[in-house]
Amino acid sequence: MIEKADVIVIGAGAAGLMCAIEAGKRGRRVIVLDHANKPGKKILMSGGGRCNFTHTHTRPEHFISHNPHFCKSALSRYTPWNFVELVERYRVAYHEKTPGQLFCDNSAKDIVQLLLSESQKYNVTIRMLTKIASIASVGSNEFKLQTSYGAIRCHSLVIATGGLSIPTMGASPFGYQIASQFGLSVWPTRAGLVPLTLHTTDKERLIDLTGIAVQCVVNSQRQSFHDNILFTHRGLSGPAILQISSYWNPGESLNINLLPNMDLLTHLIERQNSEPRKTVKTILTAQLPKNVVETFLSHQYVQKHMHEMRRAELKDIAETFASWRIVPNATEGYRTAEVTLGGVDCGALSSKTMEVLSVPNLYFIGEVVDVTGWLGGFNFQWAWSSGWAAGQVV
């Protein structure tokens, strides 16, 4: 006798577990299958082990997609406050780090435990270490899966296999392959929220800055972020760089303002009047780490005093620090990326239910879909919202 379920969810991550819980609440017999050894592995490693589980100011503008409208319906029906309510019901201690960004006080394990408790409460079966060999549609809109534990049939099939980032955590292209098998378009994928590497000459020039963080405004051709950048031995990281990486294409330059909280030229002119005997370097080191000043300030100005500086020279310095143009070499790739851009074309799915328009009872949710959030809890919110939306109907 072949095993039967109402709903099979492939992927025991954030989106898959949320969908399974919601379907379980409706009395559906749900089985979650996953090839990894434990559920919610990315949740466990997220937010530095404290899981930035949502952002209370979530808006559609915080997501990148070829269809920017697609995420609106799910995000408006299952909001950050719905997830906060669940977190509070389980008495998970949390705090707001920067405005809107909510993290666990103790551990990301609290979020996984919450999801597993809810799954158990609604009789969801979770089978780990399960390989799926094939999926076929059979009969009137049913699916048959061949797995390492035998064949299973189901009425609804939900693909929640996430993106390609961190392959060692179980990431695989499975979801994209299933989408292609059923004739859906998949947008090319690339690493997002990822550190950038530099060309050798830039890397050598900046090597002494490794470990230094500076608050900046980083501009690409499409977006701008005001946050820290971190110099690393491979290149640039830190929140502002991770954010801009999702908007950066190879070959493009970034424009970085290392002193975004002032008009540097005006500041230098003022200091020239008030502190003419100080060196340019001293004036700048009051604003930036010494190493940064020494690396960026042109040799010709290092020994000069403020009263010796001509207006054009001050302008030159202001431009160096407020408008640093750098062409990164590449991203660090999926090995360290937090997310995967691109994925299953939203045009193939219902924005209300996540169901494939051309294949009844087949659903795609979470990161496998071409919806990618900014840094700050937005990606989990998309996982919760899209998982919840499918969970109401599967």
Ligand code: FDA
């Ligand atoms: P997710 O990747 O969570 O789950 C997919 C599941 O499918 C996995 O369990 C995997 O094993 C399984 N699977 C894959 N292929 C399979 C196959 N062939 N067969 C069976 N199972 C398969 N976001 C955020 O909002 N706040 C944060 O703090 C962070 N922090 C963070 C840190 C790091 C280091 C990373 C890598 C990522 C984050 N993120 C984040 C992003 C966030 O983790 C991510 O967007 C969500 O986990 C996506 O949820 P999904 O359920 O879609 O996929």
